[in-house]
Amino acid sequence: MSTVDSRFATPKGRSLVIKEVHALQILDSRGLPTLQVELDLEDGHRVQAASPTGTSTGGLEVAELRDHGPAYSGHGVRSAVAVVEGELATLLTSRPWESIRELDDAMRELDGRPQLSRLGGNCLVALSMAAARGFADLHEMSLHAWVASELGATESLPIPYFNIVNGGLHATNSLAFQEFMIVPAGASSIEAAIECGAEIYQVLSRTIGRSYRDTGLGDEGGFALAISRPEDALDMLMEAIREAGYTPGVNTVAIALDAAANSFYRNEGYQLENVTISSTDLVDYYHQLARNYPIRSIEDGLAENDRDGWRELFARIGDSVQVVGDDLFVTDAARIERGATEKLANAAVIKPNQTGTVSGTFAAIDTARRHGMRSIVSHRSGETLDTFIADLAVGSGAGQFKAGAPARGERVAKYNRLIEIAAETPGLGYGATSTNGSNHLAGLVNH
Numbered sequence: 460m461s462t463v464d465s466r467f468a469t470p471k472g473r474s475l476v477i478k479e480v481h482a483l484q485i486l487d488s489r490g491l492p493t494l495q496v497e498l499d500l501e502d503g504h505r506v507q508a509a510s511p512t513g514t515s516t517g518g519l520e521v522a523e524l525r526d527h528g529p530a531y532s533g534h535g536v537r538s539a540v541a542v543v544e545g546e547l548a549t550l551l552t553s554r555p556w557e558s559i560r561e562l563d564d565a566m567r568e569l570d571g572r573p574q575l576s577r578l579g580g581n582c583l584v585a586l587s588m589a590a591a592r593g594f595a596d597l598h599e600m601s602l603h604a605w606v607a608s609e610l611g612a613t614e615s616l617p618i619p620y621f622n623i624v625n626g627g628l629h630a631t632n633s634l635a636f637q638e639f640m641i642v643p644a645g646a647s648s649i650e651a652a653i654e655c656g657a658e659i660y661q662v663l664s665r666t667i668g669r670s671y672r673d674t675g676l677g678d679e680g681g682f683a684l685a686i687s688r689p690e691d692a693l694d695m696l697m698e699a700i701r702e703a704g705y706t707p708g709v710n711t712v713a714i715a716l717d718a719a720a721n722s723f724y725r726n727e728g729y730q731l732e733n734v735t736i737s738s739t740d741l742v743d744y745y746h747q748l749a750r751n752y753p754i755r756s757i758e759d760g761l762a763e764n765d766r767d768g769w770r771e772l773f774a775r776i777g778d779s780v781q782v783v784g785d786d787l788f789v790t791d792a793a794r795i796e797r798g799a800t801e802k803l804a805n806a807a808v809i810k811p812n813q814t815g816t817v818s819g820t821f822a823a824i825d826t827a828r829r830h831g832m833r834s835i836v837s838h839r840s841g842e843t844l845d846t847f848i849a850d851l852a853v854g855s856g857a858g859q860f861k862a863g864a865p866a867r868g869e870r871v872a873k874y875n876r877l878i879e880i881a882a883e884t885p886g887l888g889y890g891a892t893s894t895n896g897s898n899h900l901a902g903l904v905n906h
């Protein structure tokens with residue numbers, strides 16, 4: 460029997476050949492429909508991905524294709540299934556693809572509109588994420604290693620941001636700020652960071668049980684308490700951190716906020732607990748909170764169109780607090796670049812479905828990196844068990860990652876994927892940026 464000498468074997472094809480494209484309407488973590496896609500590849504592999512969806516979305520995110528019919532109060536995605544299996548399948552199976560960029564550009568061109576409102580960003584992002592998995596397979600790499608090679612980045616395990624008290628549009632309470640997160644900044648490994656987050660979450664669950672009867676859960680698995688003052692949430696976090704045996708502090712267990720300020724911005728004012736305050740007053744308030752609590756990061760502190768407010772916040776606290784743009788940047792390279800030039804923020808949230816493609820996401824990460832801005836790779840409030848963002852966070856070396864509470868299946872799937880990657884990849888750095896290999900929070904002075 461003859462054996463094949465590998466030196467004479469035909470080199471493994473390096474272009475992605477898609478044979479069939481399938482789509483399904485499935486449910487996300489909020490019980491609303493979302494899209495799952497599957498690509499059958501020439502080599503017999505099958506790759507899948509599902510679109511996440513936001514609740515507090517930025518005005519300039521790419522559009523989603525939804526049915527607007529009677530089913531699911533208009534949220535159905537049967538039209539998206541038809542588009543994926545129709546027009547987009549015809550394109551994707553029409554030729555081999557040399558790169559994710561080429562494939563994404565062709566889908567964008569077919570859509571023809573800047574916000575992808577014809578074919579839908581939910582269709583494109585799921586297909587692009589599945590194709591990224593196809594490219595990783597083709598190169599016989601893990602998804603995170605492929606991401607690193609595409610971005611020329613040094614892989615690292617990110618510091619997790621655990622969202623454990625929920626408000627804003629993610630909860631039915633009257634807390635204006637959307638997310639109160641704990642950040643195990645002083646942990647030395649991803650396992651230690653996850654242990655810290657999970658322990659504090661468990662303690663919080665017990666302590667709030669003592670004080671509140673009406674406790675619900677927000678969209679991202681954090682507790683939704685019947686409170687309206689941010690200080691009450693912050694005090695509770697401080698107590699839970701201590702009771703779990705940790706030390707609150709900017710370099711130990713820090714606190715991060717996502718105010719998601721678009722949701723309480725009305726008529727050029729910010730509505731907090733039934734009073735409307737100016738942008739300058741809100742900036743003062745953040746400054747005061749950052750003095751009284753170990754707050755390391757404030758996301759969407761101002762509304763996306765309040766650029767003067769952003770400039771003021773950044774000038775006031777940007778040297779000691781990470782000022783993060785989410786709705787402000789919508790994972791768009793050009794908007795990140797403008798934000799860096801105008802000194803509006805020093806970090807960007809990265810969500811693939813805000814921009815609609817994996818290569819658009821790479822461009823956003825790369826732009827942030829080139830401008831010395833930090834990145835936080837992020838989930839959405841509507842999630843599935845898809846763990847794409849965990850690999851994206853590791854492969855890009857972003858250094859920071861938010862995926863909600865350390866509880867609920869769709870949230871822990873992402874944290875568990877980080878644990879899995881750490882176990883499979885001994886020696887991987889933790890919490891380091893890809894640019895200078897130092898701790899991602901380095902460079903902020905203590906306040």
Ligand code: 2PG
Binds near residue numbers: 516717837839840
């Ligand atoms: C955010 C996200 C995720 P949503 O504002 O950062 O936490 O929420 O997906 O609802 O936009």
Ligand code: MG
Binds near residue numbers: 719758759786
């Ligand atoms: Mg946000």
